[in-house]
Amino acid sequence: MVLVAAAVGACVASPRQEASTPDGAVATPPAAAGDGSTSRAGSPSEPESREPGSSESPSGAVEPPPGQDTAGFGQLSEQVAAIRELPLQRRVRARVVGSQALADKVSELGFAETDRRETEADQRLLVALRLAPADLDLSGLLEDLYREQVRGVYVPDEKTFYVSGEPDELDSAGRVTAAHEITHALQDQSFDLQRLRRAVEDDDDASLALLALIEGDAVLTGQLWTARHLDDSEQAQAQLEAGGGGSALERAPRYLREALFFPYLRGAAFVAQLHATGGYEAVDAAFERPPDTTEQILHPEAYADDEPALKVAVPGRPGDGWSASQTYDFGEFDLVELFADLGSETAVQVSDGWGGGQVRSWTRDSDTAVGLALAFDTPADADEACSALPQWYAEVADGRSAGEGLLSGDRDVLAYACDTRGVRMGLAPNATTARRLAGIP
Numbered sequence: 001m002v003l004v005a006a007a008v009g010a011c012v013a014s015p016r017q018e019a020s021t022p023d024g025a026v027a028t029p030p031a032a033a034g035d036g037s038t039s040r041a042g043s044p045s046e047p048e049s050r051e052p053g054s055s056e057s058p059s060g061a062v063e064p065p066p067g068q069d070t071a072g073f074g075q076l077s078e079q080v081a082a083i084r085e086l087p088l089q090r091r092v093r094a095r096v097v098g099s100q101a102l103a104d105k106v107s108e109l110g111f112a113e114t115d116r117r118e119t120e121a122d123q124r125l126l127v128a129l130r131l132a133p134a135d136l137d138l139s140g141l142l143e144d145l146y147r148e149q150v151r152g153v154y155v156p157d158e159k160t161f162y163v164s165g166e167p168d169e170l171d172s173a174g175r176v177t178a179a180h181e182i183t184h185a186l187q188d189q190s191f192d193l194q195r196l197r198r199a200v201e202d203d204d205d206a207s208l209a210l211l212a213l214i215e216g217d218a219v220l221t222g223q224l225w226t227a228r229h230l231d232d233s234e235q236a237q238a239q240l241e242a243g244g245g246g247s248a249l250e251r252a253p254r255y256l257r258e259a260l261f262f263p264y265l266r267g268a269a270f271v272a273q274l275h276a277t278g279g280y281e282a283v284d285a286a287f288e289r290p291p292d293t294t295e296q297i298l299h300p301e302a303y304a305d306d307e308p309a310l311k312v313a314v315p316g317r318p319g320d321g322w323s324a325s326q327t328y329d330f331g332e333f334d335l336v337e338l339f340a341d342l343g344s345e346t347a348v349q350v351s352d353g354w355g356g357g358q359v360r361s362w363t364r365d366s367d368t369a370v371g372l373a374l375a376f377d378t379p380a381d382a383d384e385a386c387s388a389l390p391q392w393y394a395e396v397a398d399g400r401s402a403g404e405g406l407l408s409g410d411r412d413v414l415a416y417a418c419d420t421r422g423v424r425m426g427l428a429p430n431a432t433t434a435r436r437l438a439g440i441p
Contacts, residue, residue: 001125001204001328001359021036072170073178080179084221085280086186094178103147108236109155110142121325125361128412128427129338130396131255139241144248145260153176154184156193163184172234173241179225183218190286204221205309206292206333208262213290213297215268217283220275223268246345248413255337262294262333270297295354296331309354314371315424315439319432322362322369330357330372341395349387353381355422369428371437386418389425405440406431415440 073094081088097105119139126132147178151173154161157379163173187193193214200206249257258276270291274282286303296303309329321424339347361368376382390407393399397409408415408431415426417436426437435441 001330001334003012003165013203063423064332072175073182076175077182077185080182080221080225081186083224083228084183084186084217086190086284088186089189090159092182092185093158094181095160095162096165096174097162099164099287100149101317102150102162103151104145105363106150106153106164107143109153111139112145114139118326122365125328125359125370126253126255127363128368129368129372130341131337132253136253141252141256145246145252145256147290148248149260152181154181154188156188159185159188171241172230172238175230176226176238180218180222183221183244184214187214187217187287190284196287196290200290200292203292203329205294205329205333206290207296208259208333208403209291209294209329212263212270212294213286214267215263216269216271219264219268220271231259237275254340258337259333262297266294266297270300270303273300292396294331296402298336299352309336311374313358314360314373314437316371316426316436318364318428318436319367322364324432325363325368327358327360328358330374330418335374335385336358339392342388342392346388350385351376353382354382367429369433369437370426372425372427373422374424377421382418382420382422385390385423386416389416389423390414402431406434 016405039116066284071091077088079405114140123132123136123138126137126138127134132138138305152161161178161184163174163177163181165177170178179353183195196210196214197207200210226238230238252260252409271283271286274286278285289306291297293302293307293309295309309331332351335351335354336347337355339350340351352375353376355377357373359370361370363369374385376385390399390401393407393409393414397407397412397414399407399409399414402408402413402422405416412427412429413429413431413434415431415438417424417438417440424440426434426440428434428437
């Protein structure tokens with residue numbers, strides 16, 4: 001599902017929320033990801049200083065005069081290419097912009113053509129699953145979040161990356177950001193990022209897994225560049241300059257925050273394990289055969305075993321008067337976040353046996369109905385999830401038993417059915433509709 005992945009895809013790479021955008025921009029990790037790569041864009045910058053003879057693009061980018069490289073991008077590109085062990089096939093184009101100009105670029109890439117009706121449908125689904133509060137403004141929050149958090153972005157269509165800073169000399173954090181973005185440019189030159197994204201654009205979980213590979217590679221390479229080319233004081237300064245937090249981040253519900261950071265944190269761990277066992281040759285091989293589920297990111301052994309997602313579909317429909325709204329894959333990442341209110345240890349334990357999933361939603365006036373179908377690796381895994389489901393609903397919706405396989409909550413009814421293969425759930429305003437969605441006769 002990872003609804004934020006579509007938004008991320010539009011403005012940074014995927015998530016979150018690069019998966020479904022023609023621009024396919026790839027950004028450096030937000031500051032709160034904690035890898036020291038970037039800082040949030042912050043408040044609008046002062047007017048940028050420019051060297052005599054430099055020019056400014058419509059986006060606010062400053063291009064140095066021909067033959068000059070005052071920010072050192074040429075040398076930096078060579079350093080990153082040597083660390084990443086990918087050929088620098090052509091010069092990497094760079095644009096240094098002020099924080100406000102970068103935020104505007106993020107909005108241009110990710111939110112200028114947002115379908116408000118689809119975003120509203122996504123919002124209703126998140127609220128119904130208790131992954132967001134009822135008063136959430138999803139569209140506004142996502143735009144604020146990415147404008148606030150992103151410090152650098154690579155745009156494959158333009159073969160150009162943008163980084164926030166001063167045109168004459170980047171600070172330490174800006175140089176680390178540039179190293180991250182140069183990694184994306186190298187990935188694009190060798191593997192064609194747009195081609196990779198198009199291959200999974202209809203699979204939400206696979207899109208997030210691919211984004212985790214792309215971002216995890218850039219995070220690891222940025223860290224290696226930092227360790228090799230910045231001294232201790234410069235590294236400390238980069239951490240200080242990176243900062244963190246922000247009002248939009250503080251307002252974001254847990255699901256959106258975790259979806260935002262997943263590609264950078266869990267992606268970096270996944271790529272680090274590949275690198276530890278096979279060097280960058282193993283990482284390159286992953287771009288030739290990308291992970292196709294978040295399960296494979298969370299459990300690299302599942303990737304090594306080429307463990308596929310099981311095909312599963314929501315079995316029921318709500319009946320007359322309802323309009324089909326959204327259909328998404330529901331990956332292991334989503335399942336962990338769904339059960340997060342039971343505690344992280346329980347959520348991870350229950351989700352470890354994930355085998356496949358689908359979620360669908362319908363609307364009727366102000367009502368929303370949701371069907372969720374999950375498959376698990378073993379009967380024991382399915383039984384564990386079946387036991388957790390009513391506990392989850394009791395926690396998030398004050399759900400109370402209303403009969404076998406039925407609970408009545410604060411604003412809807414949950415019906416669920418379990419067998420040795422999986423779990424089926426329906427959320428709806430009444431028991432009859434909920435049972436239909438869960439496939440209960």
